[in-house]
Amino acid sequence: MSDQARIERTGPGPGTLGLKKPWRFAAPSVLPGFSLTFGYTLAYLGLIVLFPLSVLVWRASSLGFGGLYAIATEPRVAAGLRTTFSISFAAAAIDVVFGLIVAWVLTRYEFPGRRLLDAVVDLPFALPTAVAGISLASLYAPNGLFGGPLALLDVKVAFTRLGILVALIFVGLPFIVRTVQPIIGELEVELEEASATLGATRAQTVWRVLLPPLAPALLTGFALAFARAVGEYGSVIFIAGNIAYVSEIAPLLIVVKLEQYDYAGATGIATIMLAISFGALLAINLIQAWSRRRFGHV
Amino acid sequence: MSETTAPRAGAHRNVRTEAPLTRLALILVAVAFLALFLLAPLGVVFAQALQKGFGAFAGALQEPDAVAAIELTLLVAAIAVPVNLLFGLAASWSIAKFSFPGKSLLITLIDLPFSVSPVVSGLVYVLVFGAQGVFGDWLAARDLEIIFAVPGIVLATIFVTFPFIARELIPLMQEQGTVEEEAALTLGASGFQTFVAVTLPNIKWGLLYGVLLCNARAMGEFGAVSVVSGHIRGLTNTIPLQVEILYNEYNSVAAFALAALLASLALVTLALKTFLEWRHGDALKGHARRRH
Amino acid sequence: MNGATETLSRDTLAAATDSAHGFGIRIEGVEQDFGSYPALRDVSLDIAPGELVALLGPSGSGKTTLLRVIAGLNTPDRGAVYFGDDNATDLSVQERRVGFVFQNYALFKHMTVADNIAFGLKARPRASRPSRVAIYQRVTELLELVQLEGLGERYPAQLSGGQRQRVALARALAIEPRVLLLDEPFGALDARVRKDLRRWLREIHKKTGLTTVFVTHDQDEAMELADRVVVLNQGRIEQVGAPGELYDHPASPFVISFVGEAVALPVTVTNGHVTFGGRELHVDTHGLRDGAARVFFRPADIAIGGQGEGDLEGRVESLRRTAGGVRATIAIDGYDQKLEIDSALSSGAKLGGKIPLSFSNARIFPSDPISDSDFSEAGDGI
Numbered sequence: 001m002s003d004q005a006r007i008e009r010t011g012p013g014p015g016t017l018g019l020k021k022p023w024r025f026a027a028p029s030v031l032p033g034f035s036l037t038f039g040y041t042l043a044y045l046g047l048i049v050l051f052p053l054s055v056l057v058w059r060a061s062s063l064g065f066g067g068l069y070a071i072a073t074e075p076r077v078a079a080g081l082r083t084t085f086s087i088s089f090a091a092a093a094i095d096v097v098f099g100l101i102v103a104w105v106l107t108r109y110e111f112p113g114r115r116l117l118d119a120v121v122d123l124p125f126a127l128p129t130a131v132a133g134i135s136l137a138s139l140y141a142p143n144g145l146f147g148g149p150l151a152l153l154d155v156k157v158a159f160t161r162l163g164i165l166v167a168l169i170f171v172g173l174p175f176i177v178r179t180v181q182p183i184i185g186e187l188e189v190e191l192e193e194a195s196a197t198l199g200a201t202r203a204q205t206v207w208r209v210l211l212p213p214l215a216p217a218l219l220t221g222f223a224l225a226f227a228r229a230v231g232e233y234g235s236v237i238f239i240a241g242n243i244a245y246v247s248e249i250a251p252l253l254i255v256v257k258l259e260q261y262d263y264a265g266a267t268g269i270a271t272i273m274l275a276i277s278f279g280a281l282l283a284i285n286l287i288q289a290w291s292r293r294r295f296g297h298v
Numbered sequence: 299m300s301e302t303t304a305p306r307a308g309a310h311r312n313v314r315t316e317a318p319l320t321r322l323a324l325i326l327v328a329v330a331f332l333a334l335f336l337l338a339p340l341g342v343v344f345a346q347a348l349q350k351g352f353g354a355f356a357g358a359l360q361e362p363d364a365v366a367a368i369e370l371t372l373l374v375a376a377i378a379v380p381v382n383l384l385f386g387l388a389a390s391w392s393i394a395k396f397s398f399p400g401k402s403l404l405i406t407l408i409d410l411p412f413s414v415s416p417v418v419s420g421l422v423y424v425l426v427f428g429a430q431g432v433f434g435d436w437l438a439a440r441d442l443e444i445i446f447a448v449p450g451i452v453l454a455t456i457f458v459t460f461p462f463i464a465r466e467l468i469p470l471m472q473e474q475g476t477v478e479e480e481a482a483l484t485l486g487a488s489g490f491q492t493f494v495a496v497t498l499p500n501i502k503w504g505l506l507y508g509v510l511l512c513n514a515r516a517m518g519e520f521g522a523v524s525v526v527s528g529h530i531r532g533l534t535n536t537i538p539l540q541v542e543i544l545y546n547e548y549n550s551v552a553a554f555a556l557a558a559l560l561a562s563l564a565l566v567t568l569a570l571k572t573f574l575e576w577r578h579g580d581a582l583k584g585h586a587r588r589r590h
Numbered sequence: 591m592n593g594a595t596e597t598l599s600r601d602t603l604a605a606a607t608d609s610a611h612g613f614g615i616r617i618e619g620v621e622q623d624f625g626s627y628p629a630l631r632d633v634s635l636d637i638a639p640g641e642l643v644a645l646l647g648p649s650g651s652g653k654t655t656l657l658r659v660i661a662g663l664n665t666p667d668r669g670a671v672y673f674g675d676d677n678a679t680d681l682s683v684q685e686r687r688v689g690f691v692f693q694n695y696a697l698f699k700h701m702t703v704a705d706n707i708a709f710g711l712k713a714r715p716r717a718s719r720p721s722r723v724a725i726y727q728r729v730t731e732l733l734e735l736v737q738l739e740g741l742g743e744r745y746p747a748q749l750s751g752g753q754r755q756r757v758a759l760a761r762a763l764a765i766e767p768r769v770l771l772l773d774e775p776f777g778a779l780d781a782r783v784r785k786d787l788r789r790w791l792r793e794i795h796k797k798t799g800l801t802t803v804f805v806t807h808d809q810d811e812a813m814e815l816a817d818r819v820v821v822l823n824q825g826r827i828e829q830v831g832a833p834g835e836l837y838d839h840p841a842s843p844f845v846i847s848f849v850g851e852a853v854a855l856p857v858t859v860t861n862g863h864v865t866f867g868g869r870e871l872h873v874d875t876h877g878l879r880d881g882a883a884r885v886f887f888r889p890a891d892i893a894i895g896g897q898g899e900g901d902l903e904g905r906v907e908s909l910r911r912t913a914g915g916v917r918a919t920i921a922i923d924g925y926d927q928k929l930e931i932d933s934a935l936s937s938g939a940k941l942g943g944k945i946p947l948s949f950s951n952a953r954i955f956p957s958d959p960i961s962d963s964d965f966s967e968a969g970d971g972i
Contacts, residue, residue, distance in 0.1 A: 031395050031492075036388075041404075049408075056425055101327055104328075119571075122568055126565075127339075128538055130541050130560075131564075134541060139339055139342050146334075146338065206316070251521065254525075266421055
């Protein structure tokens with residue numbers, strides 16, 4: 001038989017030189033160890049993270065929306081949630097303003113001690129929350145280094161909502177600074193020069209040309225700081241006062257419920273907090289996708 | 299373009315920066331903010347710890363409860379860090395060196411513990427192993443204690459520090475690709491030899507960095523551990539929990555002494571991190587975005 | 591360009607140039623050092639109103655620095671810049687009203703094309719700011735001038751490189767600049783787009799009549815576009831002239847080798863006689879002093895055989911058939927570079943054989959260590 005005919009006879013079918021390939025999960029590779037490492041990864045991830053979280057979700061779903069709503073509207077819980085979200089929002093907003101200034105100064109100016117200051121920005125990341133908590137409480141207590149002078153001005157920080165604000169400002173700052181710093185560093189020099197040749201003053205250049213590209217990064221930083229602040233525990237509970245209905249944060253309420261063996265209540269609050277965190281993360285991803293599409297880069 | 303290097307400092311019509319007075323004002327604002335909100339709390343820790351002199355400081359650290367807390371913290375870290383290190387290596391190897399669907403989903407899942415509040419992290423383990431939890435009856439029947447005992451603390455700590463090493467290594471290894479490993483294999487090395495002789499040296503700085511962060515967080519975790527611990531003195535208190543107890547008892551020297559220990563660890567971590575980024579910045583490349 | 595667009599463009603020409611036409615640029619004694627590195631050394635230049643001038647040179651020659659000095663982006667250590675009769679040396683960048691087009695466009699990525707173009711007009715203080723309607727009209731006219739009608743609401747990220755460059759130009763023209771400055775405007779584009787845009791820039795220049803200065807390291811671009819070319823090397827002006835003049839009457843070794851190719855034979859001058867490798871060359875020394883010198887001629891002016899200004903003997907190292915004849919690679923004793931010469935089949939060149947060469951249109955310059963090193967760097971330039 002001619003070669004031509006032989007070729008025409010082959011086609012998809014069992015055991016032929018056909019066109020169908022068996023489906024494989026991972027692309028074939030000469031490197032060994034995929035099944036081992038991937039399997040271990042999935043097992044470990046499932047055991048440590050996914051299983052416990054799914055238990056939470058399961059218990060939350062057994063509460064149903066009705067149950068969650070009932071928990072959320074209990075007066076003490078509602079007050080705690082309001083406190084947490086409103087103060088976290090305010091703290092993140094303040095962090096955006098000052099974080100932008102800090103990031104700008106650290107990236108664009110040279111001055112003695114700049115490197116040291118740059119390292120210090122990471123302190124809230126590195127310092128254990130309990131340590132931050134007691135030192136903030138001590139600092140702003142009525143007889144503290146800052147609390148004393150502030151008391152003379154009739155301003156109470158420790159054991160009030162103001163204290164919570166201060167602690168959450170501390171906690172959220174690095175998120176803004178570290179997110180926006182690289183973007184500032186990448187601002188093209190020519191943009192400023194172009195703006196000047198077109199007749200814009202320095203103030204106009206900063207406001208119209210340099211700051212707008214930073215907006216997506218600032219929003220991302222805000223969302224990160226907000227999400228972190230909502231869940232913050234150790235840095236806050238010492239300075240907060242923890243007075244029911246006034247200065248209780250949501251995480252503390254979870255602990256309170258657990259101590260009362262009210263697992264359902266604790267689960268409910270935790271679910272609401274998780275929903276907010278995931279919402280913030282989703283917002284971040286959407287912001288970045290939109291910004292990439294519109295402007296070609298983050 | 300060497301022709302467009304910045305004009306010398308002092309060129310009064312430089313269009314690339316603000317007026318000197320504005321610059322000074324901004325620098326002062328930034329420095330003041332950082333000093334007020336970040337440096338002051340740090341200073342207070344050491345000031346309070348040493349307020350009654352170094353003797354009192356050292357003595358506080360030698361109290362039996364303090365010693366127990368230190369030992370427990372070290373134990374917990376000694377378990378959590380290696381275990382997460384193993385996971386980090388396995389995860390980054392499978393993600394970076396192979397191609398399969400669902401990678402970004404996997405990475406998002408690995409990042410989950412970051413997005414979860416510490417208290418919620420502890421809560422989920424109570425829901426699993428606590429008295430009313432999924433395994434509550436099963437454990438009680440066998441007289442096994444996880445919650446309100448050391449195993450619970452270890453588990454909660456593992457959960458909270460879970461992503462640290464993986465998320466340092468994954469982008470790093472992805473950036474390095476598979477070329478060197480493939481070359482080693484063609485030269486006859488086994489998979490394990492390749493990993494040890496080729497992969498590990500390439501990632502050593504990222505690995506160190508991840509381990510540092512993981513360790514710092516493992517030793518300093520408060521919220522999650524507080525929920526699962528039961529606060530039993532001498533038995534289930536880590537350093538952060540002991541700090542809380544001492545502080546609530548108004549024993550500020552002792553509380554701050556232990557806090558100073560943790561703060562020193564934080565400073566060492568920061569210093570090493572700065573050093574690593576300065577010296578081996580390119581070896582840590584591959585960080586698209588870092589959230590701690 | 592069809593008739594309808596032609597009419598619009600005339601209006602646009604009027605709009606873009608009402609007060610802009612007719613500013614010459616005078617540069618006097620400009621010097622700039624970056625630390626100890628001299629970027630510009632005593633540069634003086636006169637540009638007539640409406641001229642299209644190219645600043646040509648290798649990297650490090652100071653051409654971009656000079657452009658930026660004109661714009662005010664760099665402040666020279668010494669010297670002055672005049673626009674027409676106005677001394678602009680002490681004016682800030684904003685006050686100079688120059689249109690500057692950057693190599694990488696520097697478009698504001700977060701603004702639409704229309705907002706980019708309108709930026710300079712909107713940035714004016716309230717007193718001199720045109721109305722919203724006027725600004726909108728102006729933007730539309732400019733979009734038509736640069737042939738980007740209808741793309742006003744797009745973002746830069748959605749445009750091609752050539753389109754972005756045109757937006758950058760429109761943006762610079764919007765402020766009715768006194769002069770138009772372009773820094774390697776087509777450097778970031780690929781070859782075909784570059785060719786189209788070169789032609790298009792010449793058309794725009796004709797329409798607007800603005801004094802235009804552009805920087806390039808590509809001599810083809812300079813020759814094709816410019817009325818006059820300024821050749822710069824290591825911060826100094828080597829020669830200023832129309833393209834033809836540079837080719838035919840180069841003023842220095844650098845210009846000869848940078849603009850077009852050249853052979854440089856090391857020779858000795860003795861009493862008006864030029865010798866190379868023991869032979870005498872019939873090159874007019876124009877009273878050059880005795881000593882070492884270099885004789886320059888273009889490969890195109892070399893012929894095989896014959897009697898010209900100079901007679902050389904070369905050795906054929908390789909021979910290749912071409913469409914019209916042969917291409918020979920020839921080595922000459924005493925000269926370290928090989929010559930590539932095209933000639934007819936009948937020239938008698940044989941592989942490995944010796945061959946007589948003659949050249950014409952030679953120029954002779956004295957050798958000295960400094961300019962020799964200039965020359966050898968320039969030889970690698972382009």
